[in-house]
Amino acid sequence: MPVTTIGKSLILDGELQGTDGLSVQGIIKGKIEMDNTITVEKGAVIKADIKAKDVQILGEVKGSISASGNVHYMKDCTVVGNTSTARILIEDGASIKGSVHILSLIHISEPTRLGMI
Numbered sequence: 001m002p003v004t005t006i007g008k009s010l011i012l013d014g015e016l017q018g019t020d021g022l023s024v025q026g027i028i029k030g031k032i033e034m035d036n037t038i039t040v041e042k043g044a045v046i047k048a049d050i051k052a053k054d055v056q057i058l059g060e061v062k063g064s065i066s067a068s069g070n071v072h073y074m075k076d077c078t079v080v081g082n083t084s085t086a087r088i089l090i091e092d093g094a095s096i097k098g099s100v101h102i103l104s105l106i107h108i109s110e111p112t113r114l115g116m117i
Contacts, residue, residue, distance in 0.1 A: 001036055008043065022052075024059070042076070055085075057094075068103075 003021035006012060010026035019035040024044045032038060032046070037054040040046055044059035054069040057077040065071060067085040073094035084101040 003037075006044075040077070049081075064098075 001021050003023050004018065005023045006026045006028060008025045011029075012027070013029045015031045015033075016022070016028065017033045021036040022032070022034050022038045023041060024039065024046060025041045027045045027047075029047045032048050032050045032052070034052040036052065037056065038050060038052040040055075040057045040059040040061055042058040046059070046061045047063060049063045049066075050061065051066045053067065054071070055065055055067045056072045056074065057079060058074040060078045062080045064081045065079070065083045065085070067083075069085070070087045070089065071083055071085040073079060073088070073090045073096060075091045075093040076095075078095045080097045082098045082101070083096075084103060086103045088100060088102065090096065
C-alpha cells in the first residue's frame with residue numbers, strides 16, 4: 001500500500017481525502033478521510049476529524065476519530081475528542097479525553113456459538 005507523508009515543515013488547512021495510507025509529521029487542520037491507515041507521528045498535530053480504516057497515534061489529535069478497523073493510542077500520545085472504532089489498543093502513558101464507542105462486529109441475525117448475543 002502506498003503511503004503519503006505530510007512532512008514536519010508542512011501545514012495543511014482544509015480537507016484531505018484519499019485511498020492510500022497517510023503518515024502525518026506536520027500539522028493538519030480541517031477534515032481527513034482515508035480508505036487505509038493514518039499514522040499521526042510523534043510531534044505531529046492534528047486539529048481535524050479523522051475517518052479511516054485504521055488510525056495509529058503517536059502525536060496529538062484534537063477532533064473526533066472514526067475507524068472501521070483499529071485505533072492504536074501509543075505511549076505519550078494526546079487525544080482530545082470522541083472515538084468510534086471496532087477495536088482499540090491503548091498503551092500506558094497515552095492521554096485521552098473523550099468518549100470511546102466500540103462498534104459491534106456481531107450481526108444480530110447471525111447465530112453465535114453459545115446461542116446468545
